[in-house]
Every structure is written in structure tokens, then in C-alpha cells.
Amino acid sequence: MPRSRSIAFKLILVFTLCSALIFSVILGYNYYQSRMMLEKELEGNARNLAMSLVNRVETVLASVGRVTEEMAFFLEIGKYGERELLALLRGTVERNGHIYGSVAAFEPDVFCVATRLYAPYFHKGKGGILLTHLERSHSYLFRDWYQIPRELEKPEWSEPYIDQEKGNILMTSYSVPFFENRDGKRRLRGVVASDVSLSALTELVSSIKVLKTGYCTLSSRNGTILTHPVKKLIMNETFFTIAEARNDAGLREIGRKMIRGGSGFVPFKTLTGVKSWLYYAPIPSTGWTLSVMFPEAELLENVRTLSMTVAVMGLVGILLLAVVVVILARSITTPLHALAAATEVIAAGNFEVNLPPVRSHDEVGILSDAFLVMKESLKDHMKRLTETTVAKERIESELKIAHDIQMGILPKIFPPFPDREEFDIYALIEPAREVGGDFYDFFQIDDTHLCFVIADVSGKGVPASLFMAVTKTLIKATARKGITPDKILCQVNDELSSDNETCMFVSIFCGILDTSNGELLYANGGHNLPLLVQPGSGVSFFPKGGGLVVGAMEGSVYRCDRMLLAPGESLFLYTDGVTEAMNLRDEQFSEARLAQELTALRGRPLQEMVKVIMGNIRNFAGDAPQSDDITMLLVQYRGDNSNHFLAASP
Amino acid sequence: MKGFLRICALTALAMLLLPPVSAVAAKLEKASLILLWSPQAQFAGYYIALDKGIYRKHGIDLTIIPGGPERSAADHLRQGEADFAVLWLTTALQQRAAGAGFVNVAQIIQKSSMMLVARKSSGIKTPADLNGRAVGLWGGDFAIPPHAFFKKYGLRVREVPQSYTVNLFLRGGIDAASAMWYNEYHTILNSGINPDELTIFFLKDHGQSFPEDGIYILDKTLRKKPLLAAAVARASLEGWLYAFDHPGEALDIVIGYMEQAKVPANRIHQKWMLERMCDLMLPTGNRQEMGRLKRADYEAVGQVLRENLLVRSIPDYAVFTGEAYAAQ
Secondary structure, eight states: OOTTSOHHHHHHHHHHHHHHHHHHHHHHHHHHHHHHHHHHHHHHHHHHHHHHHHHHHHHHHHHHHHHHHHHHHHHHHOOOOHHHHHHHHHHHHHHOTTEEEEEEEEOTTTSOTTTSOBOEEEEEETTEEEEEEHHHHSOOTTSHHHHHHHHHTSOEEOOOEEETTTTSEEEEEEEEEEEEEETTEEEEEEEEEEEEESHHHHHHHHHOOBTTTBEEEEEOTTOBEEEOSSGGGTTTOBHHHHHHHHTOHHHHHHHHHHHTTOOEEEEEEOTTOOEEEEEEEEETTTTEEEEEEEEHHHHTHHHHHHHHHHHHHHHHHHHHHHHHHHHHHHHHHHHHHHHHHHHHHHHTTOTTOOOOOOOOOSHHHHHHHHHHHHHHHHHHHHHHHHHHHHHHHHHHHHHHHHHHHHHHTSOOOSSSOTTOOSEEEEEEEEOSSSSOSEEEEEEEEETTEEEEEEEEESSOHHHHHHHHHHHHHHHHHHOOTTOOHHHHHHHHHHHHHTTOTTOOOEEEEEEEEETTTTEEEEEEESOOOOEEEETTTEEEEOOSOOBOOBTSSTTOOOOOEEEEOOTTOEEEEEOHHHHTOBOTTOOBOOHHHHHHHHHHHTTSOHHHHHHHHHHHHHHHHTTSOOOSOEEEEEEEEOOOOHHHHHHHOO | OHHHHHHHHHHHHHHHHSOOHHHHHHSOEEEEEEOSSSSSGGGHHHHHHHHTTHHHHTTEEEEEEOOBTTBOHHHHHHTTSOSEEEEEHHHHHHHHHTTOOEEEEEEOOOSOOEEEEEEGGGTOOSGGGGTTOEEEEOSGGGGHHHHHHHHHHTOOOEEEEOOSSSHHHHTTSSSEEEEETTTHHHHHHTTTOOGGGEEEEEGGGGTOOOOOEEEEEEHHHHHHOHHHHHHHHHHHHHHHHHHHHOHHHHHHHHHHHHHHTTOOOOHHHHHHHHHHHHHHHOSSSOGGGTBOOOHHHHHHHHHHHHHTTSOSSOOOHHHHHTHHHHHO
């Protein structure tokens, strides 16, 4: 889904697709479950239907069986002549509606020596019960109805047959052998058989309607079809010939189960190719099989119709949902579009645009409200910003001027005393802001005395710069011929600490170098210890000692120390902005690193030394902002020797 | 080739005795043929030749008389109620030996199609296993090949007369049944018994090669109408070949006759029968040999009949096949 599509499009797509998917899953599941339930139910229904039919068929066949067996029993134990026998047979046919005809057939020479064979047959015919003597037309001995029970010595239902003489009636016979006991031996006397017309039974089976086009069939022990809606199949086909014609091994297997008296419920394709379910069950007395065919399509018709209706309803529902989503999406996107248009106008700087009216109090309403508030706030803010900017610009301009002034009061020209060979001096200041609290200064008190100062005022910015200017002026005013650095600091301290309401103070290192002999007098008012750079032996910090910071307490006393500089030796003075310069990892530049750098730079020109250290501090700090003013002052004593005079004299 | 030679010889004889062929062709000669049984694919060739006008093409207006349990083909032929009959070689040979003037004009089935079928579950695996068992046998000449088989293996079986159905066997009333490969065997299979559940003894595989169906004529008819005999033989064989080449159409025709005769008609069963007839009529696949009665087969059958005291002497092959008449 492209990201640039509208919310409405995305909503419709997501909503309809999701609902269609959910709906399809539910519908499919419902169909599947209904089908399962139906099939489960069907098996029960099929069994019930088949069993009730089986019972009805069985009742008829069993009654015939019972009557025939009773006749056989009588023929076995009773005493009877031809008259009694004929009466028995006639009576049986007369009194049993299901029996078409009955015969008592005897083994050769058993009943009547004259005819050898004897088989009187009473059967229903035109005009009542007729008697036929079967032995007169053919030998019955090798007919199935006689021979099979004779060989098996047990009652047997014959394979159904079509009796053409009786008008193409489908018949079956129940034959019961009867015996006599003579000399302790059981000997067959004959077979009594009853013919049953199957027309009533097949009509009963055919008349059962199964759904719309389903049907019941009856098949024999050989699998021969006895009833079927397709009349041509009756007595012509068996399940096995059909299986062979269809090359259907599964059907043959079903047929084999049937003839073995099995029952089952299986999917089945009818001869006309209709997908069906087949339930089959045996008819106990004859070993025949009753099958019930349920066309699957009809079975599932209601489920299908229901599913189709639900599907149509669902489709309409989804379409309605899509329409609702469109309307909903519009109600959201229309004010959003208006807001977007208004925003563009606002972005162009026009705060006088009218925002769309807030109609609802939903998220879009809240957003519109917020927009309105934002617009007003922006408007105010812009106004204030304009004013602030003007004020800030003014202050910045003033600070710039202040910076220039501050820098202007520091000696900036190097070398400052080009005509003096016995010493050299170089200084550098880098304020952290426009104006700073550090300063340095140097001036000659007389021809042979150079006073130099480095100081760091507490705090930063404008107050510090003003305090610095005062301090610098005070020091310059105090330094007179013959004064020592400690006296300078005492006097400046007294001046600064009286009426010092801001409680500001300053650390000062002040030194006076006798340029004629290298004697250095110095006093330290709480300032970082300077370093002595000796070309021969290296770099060392001044010994510790000194007084309190200047301006903090009135009446502070400072000590004056003395040191003799050899020619070529230098003093390196600095403020804490140098050693405490930080990099991004919060590491300090440190005094040790400073001493190391200076050691490496020994003997180089002063300006180069200072600039290289400054460069190294910048490199060390990297992108970390400068937090404090950085000030360095380097004073070198070169010695007052004859060369001075030689050089000085023109 | 010999079968055809014989037909040619018969034709040559006819040429001498009868008016020219054109005159015969113009006027159809009436003739009747009785079959061994009711309509089925065992007789497809004759019904197809009749239905497709092949007999008419050969100048014959043929009437087919279906056989059946109530109607003996041999009796019909002997008594002159039919001009031609389809008979087993054993029947015809015995009739000839007994003085009836039966002449073979074409031998249709070359091999014995008879078999004994038993359930494997009854423990019958070899011919010796049949000893003492109940075996279903058909009456008359159908019993001759099985008897020869029992004799060969020295078997004493309880012979049970077998009816036209195989139900006695299916119900377990007998241990083994007689069956025709093209008919009862397939019926047993299509009553739900699988081939692997059966032990079968093909009599032809046990040295009992009894050629079965053949077309016969009385010698006196042959003398009068030699051309007719040749034409019926030729037309019948042509009908058979047509049936093998167009089995679908042949089955339609046969089933039509079966329905007409109101006998149960099962197409797949008739299809099996027609295919087996092809196997039995053309065992080598050589169509040139079709219709010929081999002297060796004839003499082998004669030998068995003599051994079983069914004939005293074996009639002359040339007389039996009509070659003697052609040579006269």
C-alpha cells in the first residue's frame, strides 16, 4: 500500500479486506461444521432408514421361512399320505399371503416308487390355487432350489430368479431339507420349498424416497441388483460387474463386504455419476444387502442455500461498511485538509488566517482547538521574539564595544619595547565570552625595572570585566618607583576590598624584574604558580607560597619573594583557563601537560612558544566549548651585558 | 490355411453340381443354424454376420435357432430340423461314430476353454488335492474333458451334477466347480470372489485340449448344397472377425438379441466373453488359421473318446472334415 494514499483509501482497504477475510473464515468454518454435523447425522438417519426397511423386508421373509420350516418339521416327524401332503401344501399357500407357491420335492423313490420322483407344487394362479407336478415336466434334482439345500443339508434362500412362466416375476425360494432317521442314520427325504414373489418387497424398497433423487436398492448374496431406479440393471448387473465396468476397485471391495454380510457408510458415486453417500446393511435371513443412496448435493442443499444467503448478506454488509467508512473518513479528513491548508498559510507568516470551525469534540476537534491555541501562541511568541531580538542585538552590539574597549586597555603591540635587548615579553588573551575577567599588564616603572602582572577576576562577563578594569587601573596607579610587588598587592587589596559589595575578588601575580641584573621580586595573590623556563635544566614551577586572593579581605598581607634570573631564563605566567581547559571527555589540560609542552618548546622565540601552546590547548579541547578565559604571559630575561651597550650605541 | 483350402474344395465341388454363383447370389438360399445355447457373445460371430448382412452377402438367408436346456442342437441337426449346428467336437465325433453324418465345416474354438475352479481356502492347490472332494460336473459331453483330467491324475472325486448356475459352488455346496473360461469363471469373479482366492485348473494346461464349438452340417445336405456349406463357414468367420474388430458394435448386437430372448444381459460379462472367444479362436493370433480343425487335435480327442469307450473307432479325418466329399 503506497504511503501516499489517503486515509480514506487506507481505511476502506483495511476495513473491507479485514471484514471480508473474517467473514470468509467464519462462513467457511460454518459450512464445514454444518457439513460435518449433517454427515454425522446422516449416518444415523441412514442407519435408521435402512434398519427400518431391513426389518420390514425381514418380517416378510422370516414369516415365510417360519412357515416353510414348520412344514419341513411336519414332513420329518408326521405320518402322512399323498392326500394329507397335498392338503398341507394347499393350506400353506392359501393361508400365507406372502407365499406364491409351495412344493414338497422328494428324493428318488422315497415317496412314490411308481414315478421315482415326486414333487407336487401348489401355486397361486388364475382362478385360485393350482397344482402342478414338477416331476412331470423336468427333473428338479439339480435345480438350485433343490440341490443347494440338499448338498448343504440346511435351509437356504435361493438366488432371486425371474420366472418367465409366471409373467416375468422376480422370485426367490426358501428351501428346507427334511430328513428321516432310519437304522440310526439320518437320511435326506426331500426338500420343501416356498416361492416368494419379490415384487411386493422390491416395490416397498423402491417406493422409499430418499431426499429428492436418492433411492434404496436391494442386492442378492451374489451382489446382483434386485431393485434399482434404472430398470435395466435389475438382475443384469452385480456390484462387481459395475465395479469392473467402472474399473472401480473400491466399489468391488464394498461389494465384497456386502456379500459377507457387512454394513457400512461410505462415499459413493452412482452409475449416473452423482456424488453420494451409501449406507448398506444386511438382511439377516437371506444374506441380501439393502443399500440407501443419499445424493450429497441434495443433502447439503440447505447448508449451501444458507451459506449463499449468508454470503450475500455479508457482501451487502461489507459494501455498507465501506460506505460508512467513506463517510467517517471524510468527517476526519475534511477538517484535516482545511487545517493543512491553514498551516501552509501560517507557515508563510500570515497569522491572520481563519481556522476551520470546530464542530466535534473528538480528536479532530481537539486538534483544531490546539491549532487555534498554537496559532495565537505563535503570534504572541513571534511578537515577543521580535522585541527580544531587538534587545539582544543591542546588548550584543554593546558587548562588542565593551570587548573592543577591554582589549584596547591591554598592551597589544609586540615587541612592546623594541629598543630593550635585555628582556623580551609576549602575551596572549582569549576571553571565553565577549568580555572577560582575565588580564595581563606590563610596564616599566623606571629604566631598569619592568613590572608585569597577570590576574584572574572571579566570575565572568561584564561584572568581571569591569572589576578587571578597576584592578588593572589600581595596579598601574600603585606601581611607583621603589615599590615592591607585595606592597602593590596590599594597596590594591585594600582599595578593592573596601566597599566591595559584590564580593568579587581577583587572583594576581605581580612581578618586578630588575633588567640590569635579573633580580626578580614577586608577590602572589592566590594565583596559579608560574613556571620558570631554564634553557639548560628545564622547566619548574615556582615554589608554593603567597597570600590570599586580592579584594576578598581588607588588610591582607602579601609576601615578597626574590629570585635571580640568569640570562636566557623565562617566566611563564598563565591563568587557570590554560590548565583547566577541558576536552569532551572532561579531562583537564593540566599543569603536568603544560610543563611538558614548555619543556619541549624551550629555546624557541616567545611568540612561537605561546602560540604553539595556545594551538595545543585548542587541539586538546577539540569541540568542547571554551569555559574560561585563557591568558598567557611569557617574560624572558636576556641579561644586561656589554652587547646591550654595543647594540644600543649607534 | 487348410481350413480355407477345405472351404475352397467345398466351393469347387459346389461349382460342378450347382448353377453358377451369379444365379445363387440373385436368389438367396434359405438355411438355418442352431446354436448350443441362448444368445450370448459365445455366438457373437453368427449374430453379427446375420445382423450386418454378411450371410446375405454370401447368398444365404439364414435363420438362427437359439439353443438351450430344452433344445438339443445335435438332435436338431440329426433330425434335419436345422441345416447347420454349432456343436462341440466331442459331441459331433461321437455322433459321427454312431452313424450320424455330421461333417465339420469350420472349427471355431481351437482350445478347451473348460476349467475346474476351487476356493484356495478349501485347501485345493494341486490336482491331487481334488481327490475325494465334491466336484460339480455338467452332464453329457461336458463331463468328458474333466473325466479325462481325473483319469490322468488318478483322482476319485465325488461327482455332483452341476446346474446352469454356479450358486452351488458359491454357497459352498461343492469344493470345485466346472466352469467355462469365457462364462462361469467370470460369473464367479463377478459374484465377489477375487482371482487370487481361487485355484483354477485349465484343462488345456493339463493335456486336455478339446477343441469346442464348431459348425456342422449333415453329409447329405453337404452333397446337395456344397456351396452353401462353404458360404456359411466363410460368412460366419467373417462375422467373427468383424466382431473382434468392432467389439462395441458387436456387443450392442449381441445384447440386443439377448434382450429379445429375455435372458439376463450384462455388457461387461459379454465383453469378457467376446475377448475370451478371440483368445480361443485365434490362440496364435494368425487369422489365416482360423476355422481349421487340426488333424492332431481331432485325433487326440478321438483317442480319449475311444479310451473312455465312448466310440469304438475314430472316423476318418477326411470324411469328418468333408475333404473326402470334395475329392470325389
